Every structure is written in C-alpha cells, then in structure tokens.
Amino acid sequence: MLSFLRGIHYISLSISFITLFSCAKTNDVEPIANIVNPVDTTNNDLDTVYLTENISGFILNEVLYDPPSGIVGDANNDGVRDPNEDEFVEFVNISDSCINLSGCKIFDTENLNNGNANHQFPDNTFLSSGKSLIVFGGGTPNGVFGNALVFVSSNVVMNLNNSGDVMTLTDSLDNVILTFDVEPLSNNPNESYTRFPDLTGDFEQHATAFAGVLFSPGTRIDGSTF
Ligand SMILES: [Ca+2]
Ligand SMILES: [Ca+2]
Ligand SMILES: [Ca+2]
Numbered sequence: 679m680l681s682f683l684r685g686i687h688y689i690s691l692s693i694s695f696i697t698l699f700s701c702a703k704t705n706d707v708e709p710i711a712n713i714v715n716p717v718d719t720t721n722n723d724l725d726t727v728y729l730t731e732n733i734s735g736f737i738l739n740e741v742l743y744d745p746p747s748g749i750v751g752d753a754n755n756d757g758v759r760d761p762n763e764d765e766f767v768e769f770v771n772i773s774d775s776c777i778n779l780s781g782c783k784i785f786d787t788e789n790l791n792n793g794n795a796n797h798q799f800p801d802n803t804f805l806s807s808g809k810s811l812i813v814f815g816g817g818t819p820n821g822v823f824g825n826a827l828v829f830v831s832s833n834v835v836m837n838l839n840n841s842g843d844v845m846t847l848t849d850s851l852d853n854v855i856l857t858f859d860v861e862p863l864s865n866n867p868n869e870s871y872t873r874f875p876d877l878t879g880d881f882e883q884h885a886t887a888f889a890g891v892l893f894s895p896g897t898r899i900d901g902s903t904f
C-alpha cells in the first residue's frame with residue numbers, strides 16, 4: 679500500500695507540471711504534495727485541484743441508464759442503438775477550479791463489490807471550471823456534445839441495471855465522491871434522468887423537464903452548452 683501511495687505521489691508531482699499547460703488559465707497550482715488531503719485553499723479561482731472528498735462543485739447532472747428503444751436511443755451517435763454502449767453519465771465542474779480527475783473511477787454495484795472499476799479516467803484528465811464531461815458505456819461517440827470531455831467506459835460497459843443499481847464515483851485514492859441510486863427511479867423510463875433545472879434541481883425524467891427531448895449528453899436540457 680505504501681509503495682502504491684508513493685507511486686501516486688510520484689505521478690501527482692509529474693502531473694503538476696503538465697497541469698500548467700493543460701489548463702491554460704492556470705496560474706496558481708494548488709500544492710499537491712499533500713495528496714491525501716489536498717484541500718483547495720486558494721482564492722484566485724484559477725487553480726487546479728484533485729477531485730477528492732474535500733472538493734465541492736463537481737456535479738452529477740444527468741444519467742441515462744435506460745437508452746430508449748430504437749435508433750432514437752443512439753445517445754453516443756455512432757449509428758447503433760446499444761442498451762449498454764449508449765448509457766451515459768454527465769458531470770459538470772461548477773467549482774472555480776480546474777479539476778484533475780486522473781485515476782478517478784466509476785463502478786456499478788457488481789464491480790464495486792469485486793473491486794474492478796468499469797471506468798478509470800486516464801492520466802492527465804483535467805476538467806476546466808464550468809465545463810461538462812460525459813462517460814458513455816461504450817461505442818464510438820460521434821459529435822460535439824457541447825464541447826464536453828467525452829469518454830467511453832475504459833474497462834467494461836457501465837451496465838447500470840434498469841431494475842436497480844448504484845453508480846459510484848471514487849477519487850484516485852478510492853474515496854467515494856458521489857453515488858447515484860437507480861432504484862428509486864427504476865421505472866424503465868426510456869430516457870435519461872436529469873437535474874431540472876440543470877445543476878441545481880432534483881433528478882427528473884428528461885422529456886418532462888424539456889419538451890419531449892430524451893437526453894442531452896454534454897449540454898443543458900435545451901441543448902445549449904454549459
Ligand atoms: Ca441499463
Ligand atoms: Ca450508439
Ligand atoms: Ca450492473
């Protein structure tokens with residue numbers, strides 16, 4: 679475990695240099711030598727921080743665990759509707775910092791129990807303040823998606839069971855950052871659940887929130903960019 683932490687420490691120091699270039703507006707990189715507890719203490723709104731339990735403002739805004747039937751369910755826009763590949767989760771960085779997601783992981787219940795992440799964000803994954811990020815279950819996403827950072831699940835499809843499942847996001851040290859429980863909403867909606875209003879509201883079915891539109895990966899419910 680100690681050697682593992684040393685490895686993380688080494689990687690974090692390496693990334694700190696890259697950070698300066700990946701978030702162009704960064705002029706005050708939060709000291710990350712204290713990787714176990716890297717609280718954002720800077721005030722200039724332009725720093726870069728790791729996603730940890732101590733960072734607020736990383737919002738889960740939309741979840742499509744039940745892609746609609748037929749080609750309208752082709753959420754990743756690769757020409758094929760697939761019940762697992764077209765699943766997605768959408769996050770938005772509403773903090774005033776650039777967030778480093780390197781090494782953060784996404785699990786469904788089954789894989790949380792066996793310790794194998796469905797998705798792990800690669801090194802040098804930085805989400806700028808105000809920007810969105812989506813992770814599709816799989817496939818070959820095709821489109822702009824509101825200029826979001828776009829990923830496909832790196833290890834295995836997310837497989838968020840319509841009948842009940844929990845999506846868990848952890849930081850790079852395996853601390854749980856947030857969870858989304860499908861169970862209270864497990865009504866096979868054939869559309870996504872989105873916060874309504876975006877970012878601040880409770881989760882509602884997307885077509886109810888906005889005039890029959892079934893999902894909006896990377897954008898606000900009305901298709902505009904974050
Ligand atoms: Ca599903
Ligand atoms: Ca597709
Ligand atoms: Ca599952």
Ligand SMILES: [Ca+2]
Pocket residue numbers: 739740768872893894895896897898899
């Ligand atoms: Ca959306």
